[in-house]
Amino acid sequence: MLARLAAEHATGALLRDHGTLYLTDGQVVHAEAPAAPGLDVLLTRRLPREGWQEAFDRAGAAGRVGRFLVDSGRLADGELELAHLGALFDAAYFALAPGSGPTRFRHGVAHWMGPVRPVSAHVVARECLRRRELLDALWPHPQIDNFPVERASSDTPIPRRQRDVLDLADGLRTPVDIARLLGRPAFHTLIDVRRLAAAGAVRTPRDTPPPPPAVPQWVARMSEDPDVALLRRLRDALEAL
Structure with missing residues (x-):
């Protein structure tokens, strides 16, 4: 669906259970996900919370918060661009994760940040795949990404x-x-956690219980034998007495 929207030069929001991608003319201009810290978190040391709130209040309705931050001197153009790209790829990794639920598209929806550095949908999808492969190469047990980390x-x-x-x-x-x-970024922290797991420095989630041993075929055939079934019912009746 993302490839089709890019080919159609669509503008709007691509919604999934784990995040949202915002497109303008078929290019990804912003992404957000509950699991990915936003720009306000990534730039906390550079821009206090009050600065973000003022920018949103004054330029959010027009979808020009990014431009306002630069024009007002709160952030340098390159500084905003680098941080924005980092947040975009971080959120897109979760939004485009396999099993992230159904995909919906709302035409015409724009993000309050406004375009900063558009990225082609192909590049975003390719980077998400590269990141999944990197994590699997470090520690091929993705369940660790969602569990509390313990030394x-x-x-x-x-x-x-x-x-x-x-x-x-x-x-x-x-x-x-x-x-x-x-x-x-959340993805960078996932890398650190998987490396720590590979080094034995953190406890890994308990494995799921192993499946019960397979029933031998001759036992399965016995359970289907009507004479055996009758004997079992008789035995149960005697035990009940």
């Missing part, structure tokens, strides 16, 4: 960036929670 005993040296994640691994916070606290 484990390990003597493996941990780089500074991953230590920041490990310091917040209290067994209650998920990778997304840690990303928000650190003001980092």
Whole structure:
């Protein structure tokens, strides 16, 4: 559907259960997802919350918040562009994840940020695939992305960036929670968590119980035998007495 909308030069919002992509003339201009920290989180140290609120109040209705931040001198043009691209790809990874539910499109819907640096739909889809493959190569157990991160005993040296994640691994916070606290993209934090898992520095989610052993064919055939079924019913009746 994304490829078709790009070919049609559509403008609007592509909605899925895990996020939304905003298109203008078939190009992706913004993305947001509950699991991905937004620009306001990624730029917290550079722009206080009050600055975001003022920009939204004054330029949100016109869909020019990004332009307002630059024109008012709160952010440099390149600074906004880099942060916006990081947030876009971060949110798109979750929005386009397999199993993200049905896809709907609302024509004409625009995001309050406004266009900053449009990206082709092909590039967005390709980057999402690359990121999934990278995570699988680091630690091929995606369930760890959604579970609370808990430290484990390990003597493996941990780089500074991953230590920041490990310091917040209290067994209650998920990778997304840690990303928000650190003001980092969620995908980058998933990379750190999977590397920590591969190094044995965090506990991995408990495996699901193994399936019951397969019933031998001769047992299955016995259960279908009417004489065996009759004997079983008689046995149950005697035990009930």
